[in-house]
Amino acid sequence: MIQESQKDRSILVKFDHVGLSYDGVADILSDVDMVIRDGDFRFLTGPSGAGKTSLLKMIYLAQRPSTGAVTLFGENVNQMPREQLPLMRRRIGVVFQEFRLLEHLTAFENVALPMRVQGVNQNEYAQDVTELLTWVGLGDRIFALPETLSGGEKQRVALARALVAKPDLILADEPTGNVDPIMGERIMRLLVELNRLGTAVIVATHDLDLVRRMKKNILRLKGGRLTLHGPLKERTHKPAAGQDQGAAASRSAMGAG
Amino acid sequence: MGETMEKPLDGSALVPTKRRPLLPEAGAAGAPLITVIAVISFLACMSLAGFFLVRQAAQEWTSDLTGSITVQIISNSPADISRQTDAAAAILRTTSGVVSVKVYSLDERRKLLEPWLGQAEISDDLPVPGIIAVKVQKALRKDLSGLRSQLAEIAPGAVVDDHGVWNDSLAASARTGQILAFGIFLMIMLAAIAVIIYAARAGLAANKEIIDVLHLVGASDEFVAAEVQRRFFLLGLRGAVMGLALAILVLLFAGWALQGVEPSGYFLPAIRNQSGTLFWLIIVPLLMCTVAAFSAKRTVMRALAGRWSQ
Numbered sequence: 001m002i003q004e005s006q007k008d009r010s011i012l013v014k015f016d017h018v019g020l021s022y023d024g025v026a027d028i029l030s031d032v033d034m035v036i037r038d039g040d041f042r043f044l045t046g047p048s049g050a051g052k053t054s055l056l057k058m059i060y061l062a063q064r065p066s067t068g069a070v071t072l073f074g075e076n077v078n079q080m081p082r083e084q085l086p087l088m089r090r091r092i093g094v095v096f097q098e099f100r101l102l103e104h105l106t107a108f109e110n111v112a113l114p115m116r117v118q119g120v121n122q123n124e125y126a127q128d129v130t131e132l133l134t135w136v137g138l139g140d141r142i143f144a145l146p147e148t149l150s151g152g153e154k155q156r157v158a159l160a161r162a163l164v165a166k167p168d169l170i171l172a173d174e175p176t177g178n179v180d181p182i183m184g185e186r187i188m189r190l191l192v193e194l195n196r197l198g199t200a201v202i203v204a205t206h207d208l209d210l211v212r213r214m215k216k217n218i219l220r221l222k223g224g225r226l227t228l229h230g231p232l233k234e235r236t237h238k239p240a241a242g243q244d245q246g247a248a249a250s251r252s253a254m255g256a257g
Numbered sequence: 258m259g260e261t262m263e264k265p266l267d268g269s270a271l272v273p274t275k276r277r278p279l280l281p282e283a284g285a286a287g288a289p290l291i292t293v294i295a296v297i298s299f300l301a302c303m304s305l306a307g308f309f310l311v312r313q314a315a316q317e318w319t320s321d322l323t324g325s326i327t328v329q330i331i332s333n334s335p336a337d338i339s340r341q342t343d344a345a346a347a348i349l350r351t352t353s354g355v356v357s358v359k360v361y362s363l364d365e366r367r368k369l370l371e372p373w374l375g376q377a378e379i380s381d382d383l384p385v386p387g388i389i390a391v392k393v394q395k396a397l398r399k400d401l402s403g404l405r406s407q408l409a410e411i412a413p414g415a416v417v418d419d420h421g422v423w424n425d426s427l428a429a430s431a432r433t434g435q436i437l438a439f440g441i442f443l444m445i446m447l448a449a450i451a452v453i454i455y456a457a458r459a460g461l462a463a464n465k466e467i468i469d470v471l472h473l474v475g476a477s478d479e480f481v482a483a484e485v486q487r488r489f490f491l492l493g494l495r496g497a498v499m500g501l502a503l504a505i506l507v508l509l510f511a512g513w514a515l516q517g518v519e520p521s522g523y524f525l526p527a528i529r530n531q532s533g534t535l536f537w538l539i540i541v542p543l544l545m546c547t548v549a550a551f552s553a554k555r556t557v558m559r560a561l562a563g564r565w566s567q
């Protein structure tokens with residue numbers, strides 16, 4: 001167990017010796033133990049291909065673990081019947097790495113989707129959806145189709161969609177990966193603000209500068225294992241611009257470990 | 258599914274938003290599918306029309322025949338024939354349940370024989386059987402035994418023909434025709450189900466990304482299936498209405514084209530008077546959209562049930 005002092009807060013996600021292999025031969029993840037509690041803010045780091053997205057997939061129930069147990073909101077999802085999955089997923093908001101907006105629906109309709117699939121009447125969420133879009137700075141793009149939006153705008157529509165159902169846990173997969181630094185900063189501030197309001201947040205990113213600036217606890221993936229569970233230490237010098245992210249990542253991990 | 262008005266915070270204009278279907282109208286896949294369903298529905302309408310036409314025609318023949326019997330007087334002597342014919346006619350006229358009695362004259366009887374004997378002079382010595390056409394009420398038609406024994410006493414040469422054989426064979430062929438038409442109708446509906454299942458599966462594959470996203474934001478299989486079901490219901494309804502319209506046009510045209518023709522064919526009366534048949538064809542679109550919705554829903558539920566996650 002990490003963070004003894006936080007034991008009073010309820011556990012949202014728990015991984016017990018979780019392993020994942022897509023083809024049954026090569027392990028993408030092995031022996032991953034972790035706990036995410038109510039109100040936590042975590043960075044999930046590691047170079048590209050380390051398995052960050054794969055780990056998140058097991059949380060949002062798009063992927064079943066090959067070994068070990070994943071517990072979500074107190075329930076083991078390994079044996080969970082299919083009918084129960086939607087109820088679990090409704091408590092998790094996901095900002096997908098590739099946004100995954102529905103191209104034939106407007107920004108409004110995309111954000112409204114989690115409410116609509118729960119059978120909520122449009123009158124009940126129209127106001128929320130509009131306010132959320134305004135909050136992420138898209139008040140004037142409410143009825144735009146995704147194809148007319150920039151990468152940063154799509155990212156924020158995806159963020160609004162992840163928030164609309166007031167989830168207990170937000171998973172953001174590389175939320176700053178497709179946007180310019182200013183927009184990335186803005187999106188991170190929105191996530192921090194959400195966390196301050198009580199929602200647990202996991203941000204997967206390979207951008208270590210970002211992680212360092214935010215001074216939050218991190219989960220570091222390396223070689224398919226979680227190798228670091230604490231805050232990343234300040235580095236004495238910044239890597240030169242354009243330097244390889246993976247190399248920077250492993251150096252900083254060593255420095256921190 | 259109604260329209261609501263809502264107010265974007267940045268402006269004062271009210272903007273209507275309509276709840277669009279979550280699965281896009283498959284323009285490319287939709288048009289051929291509607292065509293197939295329209296054609297299938299047209300064929301279903303025609304087979305169903307065939308079923309009702311045969312039924313209607315059979316009813317008309319049998320109702321014609323049940324009201325009539327024929328009494329023949331057979332003997333070797335023409336004089337005997339005419340005596341017995343008169344006696345039999347007299348009895349028939351006083352029998353209760355008999356509506357009318359028509360005694361065929363010798364000339365009329367000879368005319369009836371013409372197709373077999375030709376126009377040649379028929380000798381007066383030739384014993385042409387006597388013929389009495391009798392219209393009777395249904396009750397009498399059902400039990401002719403009393404009449405038969407009465408006639409046998411007075412006119413031993415009398416043979417009562419209730420057209421039973423003719424009637425039975427007509428009924429049998431009508432039944433066969435109906436079974437055949439209905440069988441074809443069922444096969445066509447089976448083809449419709451197969452096409453719907455195929456299209457629903459193809460739709461699942463084509464819309465995989467959308468359906469995955471729906472699941473990931475919390476949609477249940479029932480929700481996804483209901484979306485697909487709604488789409489196929491409308492598709493089935495639209496295609497079937499097109500097929501029905503075409504079938505009605507064809508049947509009306511057939512009725513119009515046969516307007517001036519002598520009513521010698523068995524089916525002609527039915528084709529001309531078909532408002533009842535046309536009414537029943539409403540079954541086809543009702544059945545088609547129900548079958549489409551149900552098959553699509555079942556296909557989706559079964560396809561999704563096997564997946565653990567998406």
Ligand SMILES: Nc1ncnc2c1ncn2[C@@H]1O[C@H](COP(=O)(O)OP(=O)(O)O)[C@@H](O)[C@H]1O
Nearest residue numbers: 022023028046047048049050051052053054055
């Ligand atoms: N659906 C999949 N099937 C097979 N291999 C996969 C699949 N998804 C990811 N992988 C592999 O798993 C490894 C980790 O991928 P991913 O979880 O996307 O890493 P990250 O998000 O850290 O970049 C990569 O080598 C990738 O090729």
Ligand SMILES: [Mg+2]
Nearest residue numbers: 052053097173
């Ligand atoms: Mg990734």
